[in-house]
Amino acid sequence: GNSVTQMEGPVTLSEEAFLTINCTYTATGYPSLFWYVQYPGEGLQLLLKATKADDKGSNKGFEATYRKETTSFHLEKGSVQVSDSAVYFCALEGSTLGRLYFGRGTQLTVWP
Amino acid sequence: DVKVTQSSRYLVKRTGEKVFLECVQDMDHENMFWYRQDPGLGLRLIYFSYDVKMKEKGDIPEGYSVSREKKERFSLILESASTNQTSMYLCASSFNKGPGTQYFGPGTRLLVL
Numbered sequence: 001g002n003s004v005t006q007m008e009g010p011v012t013l014s015e016e017a018f019l020t021i022n023c024t025y026t027a028t029g030y031p032s033l034f035w036y037v038q039y040p041g042e043g044l045q046l047l048l049k050a051t052k053a054d055d056k057g058s059n060k061g062f063e064a065t066y067r068k069e070t071t072s073f074h075l076e077k078g079s080v081q082v083s084d085s086a087v088y089f090c091a092l093e094g095s096t097l098g099r100l101y102f103g104r105g106t107q108l109t110v111w112p
Numbered sequence: 113d114v115k116v117t118q119s120s121r122y123l124v125k126r127t128g129e130k131v132f133l134e135c136v137q138d139m140d141h142e143n144m145f146w147y148r149q150d151p152g153l154g155l156r157l158i159y160f161s162y163d164v165k166m167k168e169k170g171d172i173p174e175g176y177s178v179s180r181e182k183k184e185r186f187s188l189i190l191e192s193a194s195t196n197q198t199s200m201y202l203c204a205s206s207f208n209k210g211p212g213t214q215y216f217g218p219g220t221r222l223l224v225l
């Protein structure tokens with residue numbers, strides 16, 4: 001079946017630190033992969049996505065590379081800001097078009 | 113700008129009440145989804161719909177029903193609210209041609225007393 005496993009939080013960092021949030025997946029075929037972000041009091045919004053192996057998604061300084069050999073899609077940012085404090089969700093689109101499978105989310109807190 | 117709106121941000125109901133949560137999207141999306149979000153459990157899919165009058169069960173449909181009479185509107189119904197349905201409810205929509213980027217509403221925080 002389809003599933004996503006992401007590192008448990010919370011993750012606490014100082015401003016300008018390097019961020020990695022690990023995400024691995026199980027799926028049949030070649031799913032599209034996503035990172036969503038949820039700021040306090042809001043719904044989820046798409047951060048970045050990748051649709052095939054070796055694709056790199058990027059947005060707002062965040063990056064993630066679709067690694068088929070390790071079934072991973074780790075989120076990275078070189079220098080986090082206080083405004084990056086949020087919950088981050090990794091997701092995959094399974095064989096049923098349109099349906100997403102989400103990880104449990106990772107809470108990130110960045111201190112000044 | 114894409115827009116998914118939910119009828120209420122906060123809702124307080126009594127056990128046994130019938131509860132309606134409404135979601136409207138203005139992007140002409142075919143697909144619409146209802147999730148609940150609970151701490152430590154992430155997002156769990158309740159129901160989704162690929163078209164008007166069509167519905168599919170997600171992972172946790174028990175205690176819920178849905179209605180999609182118009183393309184832009186997808187309603188979640190709690191037939192008889194219970195305390196274990198206290199949660200954050202999120203609606204989302206997407207086009208039916210992949211990849212399936214979903215657009216989310218702001219959520220409704222429901223408290224059942």
